[in-house]
Amino acid sequence: MRKIYFICFLFIFNGLLAQKKDKLYPVTVYEKVWQERNSDARLKMIKIIWLEDSTFEDPSASIKGITAFNNVINEFYKKYPDAVLTSGPKIVKDNYVSWDWKIQDSKNKLLMGGREFARLNGKGQVSKIISFWNKDATLSEADVLRNLEEDNLKVVAKYFESLFKTRDLNTIAFLIEDGAVYNQAEGLPYGGTYKGFNEWSKMFAKSAELFDLQIEKEPVYFSDASKNEVIIYFTINSKSKKSGKTLSMPISEHLELKDGKITSIRPFYYDTKQFAEFLKSKK
Known part of the structure; x- marks a missing residue:
């Protein structure tokens, strides 16, 4: 019952x-x-x-x-x-x-x-x-953080498109803060710390002399608005200009932002040593 x-x-x-x-x-x-x-x-x-x-x-x-x-x-x-x-x-x-x-x-x-x-x-x-x-x-604190997160993601998505697809450095110049820092792994031929758009441009030019790349897997974005940080995870397929060999490798880029501008970028290669050797190898 x-x-x-x-x-x-x-x-x-x-x-x-x-x-x-x-x-x-x-x-x-x-x-x-x-x-x-x-x-x-x-x-x-x-x-x-x-x-x-x-x-x-x-x-x-x-x-x-x-x-x-x-x-x-x-x-x-x-x-x-x-x-x-x-x-x-x-x-x-x-x-x-x-x-x-x-x-x-x-x-x-x-x-x-x-x-x-x-x-x-x-x-x-x-x-x-x-x-x-x-x-x-x-706006509530949650609304503010959500809006900030959306704004940051838009900026980073535009940066990704401008660097890896349209090769539009003028747009990148607009997206980064004066004195923004780009940290490349020291083991790479173009490794080092680059400050400001002029230095970034030199680094991009140096890397372009070594290899061509295509995006193999489109980026996935992770964002933490409370820290003004966005992480991109994607995969590139590179072709060495010295050896003609190709290499596929996942990369994550950690970006920090402030007031809608990128202030720093640090890329992490799945295997930095392998990528460096790939770039230095000859036919």
Whole structure:
């Protein structure tokens, strides 16, 4: 008998969870509506959850209906074309849902924050939205670190592309800090410590005299924003200009950054001695 009661309890519990999840469906669509930049595509989404008597209010607008709501979002993207919206966990009570939200630009600058209150009609549609703005909103420490991590990864990815694919040294010059340090293993023919872009350029030129390379395996990125550090792991296939021989070898590069610029790089070869001998060998 207890087993039957337990099974019934699980059935009811799972049903309640499913009901709660379904209740949030119009809120999920509502958030996607705000993230859609194409007006026609957005209008189709709005019609799923919005009625002609549904209302939206915030400090800048008070409207009713489907088209009017779409126009509010159109005006928003005219003002903030690169806006990125994020939202926090939802609090549900009866047919009301509330949550915090933030808007940042493409450079992760906080534009606006606030809290949303939604009244649902229980049939999968939104009856009313009231949006409160919080001009004193700030990014959490986790948000700051996440934004910093994304920025660092973009810089490092651009460095990798410029060095190993497009061979664009001008872009690299823009990505590195004045006096940035590049530490190459002493056992290599181009080994040593190089400071500043001019020295880096000499090192790149010296290595290019010794071998050609292709990226055999694309990089995997590891990042620690709290330390402003990014590690790249990838594999190169090199062809020695002296011997004509080829060698495949994994490499990891440890990069440090500050204020969106690379301040130091230290590459680690899977077998530095083998790579050095490969470069020095003759036909």
